[in-house]
Amino acid sequence: MGSNGMPATRPAKVLTVLAAAMITALPLAVSTPAAARNAPATADLVPRVDLRVLVVSDGGESTEAIAAELRSQGVPYTTVDLTSPGRPVIDAAFLSDTVDGRPRAKFQGVVLPNDNPFGSTASTELAALKAYETTYKIPQVDAYTYARPDVGLRTPDDGGYAGVLDGFATRTTAAGKAGPFGYLKGAVPFEDADPQVSESYGYVAQPLADPPAGATFTSYLDAAVPGTSARGSLIGEYARDGRRELVVTFAQNRYQQQFRLLARGIVDWLTQGVHLGQSRNYFSVQVDDIFAPDARWDVENNCTPGDFDCPSGVPDTTPVRMSEADAAYAAQWQRDSGYRLDMVYNAGSGEEWKAEHGGVDAMADRLLADKDAYRWVNHTWTHPFLGCVQDTSTVPWRCAKDWFGNTRWTSRSEITAEIEKNHAWGVAKGLDVDPSELVTGEHSGLKTLPQQPQDNPNLGPALAATGVKWLASDNSRESAQRPAGAALTVPRYPMNVYYNVGKAAEEVDEYNWIYTSKADGGSGICETDPNSTCMPEPLPTDTGYASYIVPQEARTALGHALANDPRPHYIHQSNLAEDRIAYPVLDKVLADYRGFFEDGTPVVNQRHRDIGREMQQRAAWQQALDAGSVTAYRIGDTVTVTSPAGVAAAATMPDGTRKQLADGTAEFGERYAGRVSEWATAQSPGAAITLKLPTTA
Template sequence: MKRTIRSTALTVGALISSLGLPAGTAHADTATPRIDLRVLVVSDGDPSTDAIAAELDAAGTPYTEVDLQQAGRPVIDAGFLADTVNGTPRAKFQAVVLPNDNPFAADSPEMAALAAYEQTYTIPQVDAYTYARPEAGLQNPAGGGYSGSVDGVQAQVTAAGKAGPFDYLDGSVPFEDNSPDVVESYAYLSTPAAGADFTPYVDAPIPGQSTRGSLVGEYRHDGRRELVVTFVYNQYQQQFRLLARGIVEWMTGGVHLGASRNYFAVHVDDVFLGDDRWDTTLNCTPGDIDCPQGAGVENPIRMTPADVDYATAWESRQNFTFDFAFNGAGSVDQREGNNGVDVLADKLIADRDKFRWINHTYTHPFLGCAQDTTVVPWKCATNADGSTQWVSGTTISDEIATNRAWGQAAGLPLENGELITGEHSGLRLLPQQPEDNPNLAPALAANGVTWLGSDNSREPGQRQVGPATTVPRYPMNVFYNAGKAAEQVDEYNWIYTSRAQGGSGVCEDHADTSSCLSAPLDTSTGYTDYIVPLETRIDLGHVLSNDPKPHFMHQSNLAEERIGYPVLDGVLNGYNALFADNTPVVNLRMQDIGTELQRRAAWKAALAAGQVTAYRVGDTVTVQAPAGVAVTATMPTGTTYGGSGFGDAYAGEVSGWTASAGTPLTLTLASSTPSLSATVDVGGKAAATRTTPRTRVPAGVSEQVPYTPDD
């Protein structure tokens, strides 16, 4: 799919003349303006503008979207953009995002109004994706630049970018190349136009030349500032995810509501247990309910003391902490069958302070309905009256309490409010069990459980289960029943290939299934060459999306061939190669992740209800939110609140949550924070409505909508 970019040239000097004001003239009747902390996003359905809106959404940064394709949309004029509040001039938006440098029709009074507004209040404009041309501060690519695919290109943050909005990056900005059949990244590479005040922030080599062309840069002209982006992207692509923070910080001057960090947590389930092993002949796992009863040899996979040593050394090397979800019965059974000996448990308990620990129930039973395994797939067993047979509340409570007591006796540093049930059981499970076990919530209450792990692939949102709030976890495509790469690949082939190729046919039955294969992978190379890069890309995508949800794998993946580590190293090593030291991965434990998600939900609900007010006047930022709703904001280093430093340092700024009592919160910006327009005319002059000329993109030049990878 292609669409042609439309654009219009107009100088602000002409706009100011149409206002009746000489450029740079200040009236005697002036005041320091109020700038509302809200972004105006003008969209025409393009993926790049939508990507920026998604970034603002994820961070909790308020914005107003005007869809140019929507009938009855508001008209962007002087009254829409600015007014006065108690005699103080108010700019209603701190930044403007446009699909390109001018998406309006020829002779548009709306573009004239925007340009005059930006000049008057020193409001920056982001051109989400525009053609390189003199009106955007760049030479036309036809005159020595390049237009076309940049798949696989290694772009670079320039010195100006590192000293400016992209200081959180190490320098490299790799462009994805995930499919050889699709142009995923289309760009215009060009150098600044003659005489233009243009500073490239991100550039790349121009093919066939010794020069580099801008991909992201700042164009200053006529009292305005534009961030000119000349490559197309969507919200999932890595190149955008790397640059999204800098785009927002540039447009807001680092002063905005909301916050963004890069999170990664890994839960390792079934610690102390042995996980059943995939049978490459039966194409199932002996011991599981989908495998013929009595068939095969279970031959479980269980960590060893050497695996524990490897895990602690790996944590030290990566500056990372695992969360071990444990089942105490695994050690009890091991000792009973080995004259009281369990060298794994002895080692883990000796090293207990090197990990975080989560109650995973004592024996890892299924805690939902009683399962009728006489049919495939299984179904919930029923009573004589047709009602569902449920695992009792006593059983659920005993599983929680016994495992907790075992862990406490072993000296494990537990947070008693955290729980992950085996297979996330007890929670609703479609299609067999469409509702929670009604005995689950009372058992959670009886045991003081406040955070309950859930499966993000089933339930991506948080919800309440009695006193507990769920914490959705991303399942990693490293299987619980594989300790060796060949086992993992064999099972992967079975799941994701067609029946004609010896597979399960799930992709034939469910066309929306991700990770489907056109042909089976080689069992000797498929893990390293295909599965690891794919899973790494998916998981790193979560990390780069301001998503705190944890990932989970199993203790079997840290045993034998330790097949979990190549993915984990891929994520962390890949991350560290991209980001500066001031932007570390944030590694939270489960209850802190749950709290972060809960705060975000309350904040976004308050924003949606119009209950948050925030604005800047000079060096003072005022924020008001409903009582009990914590306020989140990002501010320049040195910002104070109540006489103390605000927030925590991250990515060259400070950000965090502040409790709200429903009264205004006042933040004081550091004296080094760039100021906005010092004074604004309060005489009520209207924005320009001058007609504007229109310039089209050269004939035959078009953009391509990028490929969206599986997530």
């Protein structure tokens, strides 16, 4: 996907879909049977429309944001780079042709940087696009264009506004709710992440009072015109001369919250609700070190006793561990929030703690009493480092060597015992634990740069011996899923709610140490790390967590959720203890999410194995798209998709679509955001899958 080649035409399996009859741009006729005596002329045939989007790019962020959304969902698209001297010319032959005597539109939708990126109203390429869109009823998105009569709007100086949009309170209109943005409750606030930086610019404009004959402008997203009682459009549909154009009058990039909220609707409008790929809003949280105590940050020495970078002689701090009340609160919080946590447990560490405290562990008893409230994931028996044997005589540590200079590794038997013993304990306690899921301590066993540039060679065999298929990795180190022996990794997002703190003041102190300059009393890491930025001044320890860190972390996590990204987040049991600092972040993520979306677009909270499978399916689908081995097209109310054998095809269709089976029908897909979608596979190799929309729809 995203290459300039057209898809291949020799598939291994076929998916046939009867798309929604209500989609106005689709001709509502069926293809003529091949056996008909009097075949119609080519001009009378219902055209074939390929399920592929044309993205014409000038390198601008607004166009690239839409392309990124297409790729994220798994929608095939072809890019024409206007800045490339060797690019193809957009003419009738590029846009359409004839296949088996039937006219073919090669693209189901067109994305342009603006309404005319070709530099002249007399452009032959612009004329070719207009003729194509008129002939085949193909919609066009203007990724970011100036408000003016050519797109159905008055100019900003005529009752509108031009300028910075940071902090604007925009809303979907009634037409937007009834149309492409029906999954939103209404509010689409424009971010103002940094008051010192202008983040968004655009034009709030009113539709023409006297549009051309037959032309209409329908606003989907609007905002108040500053200083007036009027409202003006930021996204709207301009229909005229048989063409439909989605007019976007603000700049956007793929990371901004407003784009993330609107991206689904833009793609839905562009594809008329029938396209390959699918999208969900995911948010899963895994809580590591359950039953194990976590070391505590030393606010005086700015390090964690026991860590290799903490100077010798620094006394141990009191470890952080949940109490019985903390465990009871976790269960009650889940009930109140309607959200489920994954408890990633170290039973051996819990047993050691229990033995050291008179054989009593009220916290563990409480968690086990509420065991059915949680999902449970194996985190090894005692949380050891399962990579190379660590030589801690230097800072940073290094891999120990034997007499011959070979790296010393944690043995296969040690890794296997840690996995098996912890799993067996969970089974004996009746936990909902799956042997195919594993999180190793510190994601150890996997390569850890720079000290350990390769996986422990004993890790793969141990995973195979214990049935592990889905192994957690750290997304900040490795964002892509990859093999670890026969298993696949599941990259997890670390949250800046640190493992070694139980109190808000400790969190702020460590945060200040990492994110302030040496001149401000910090470590200066933010001055040397190219991926970091220093705060202008330290946060106050009494208020900094609630006023700064919580909003920052919630915004980051919500951004992941809105990006069709299934990767889980992880925190630690220490964050559920003492000040219980994880909950304000989780509460804000969930509250903000539920404030934006209708009930039919719930946050998807998957368990570890399901996240791994989702990523695996996406990778196979993306590989097939990139290789050009997926073909999809629509003829009237029938869509045919072909993909390589063994590759499930992601497809999104209108709600109410039903699957045609040999002995009847069944619902197609899962309802989400007003559509239905699934990873579709043929009932048998080479068989067709047919989906129908009820005639009453």
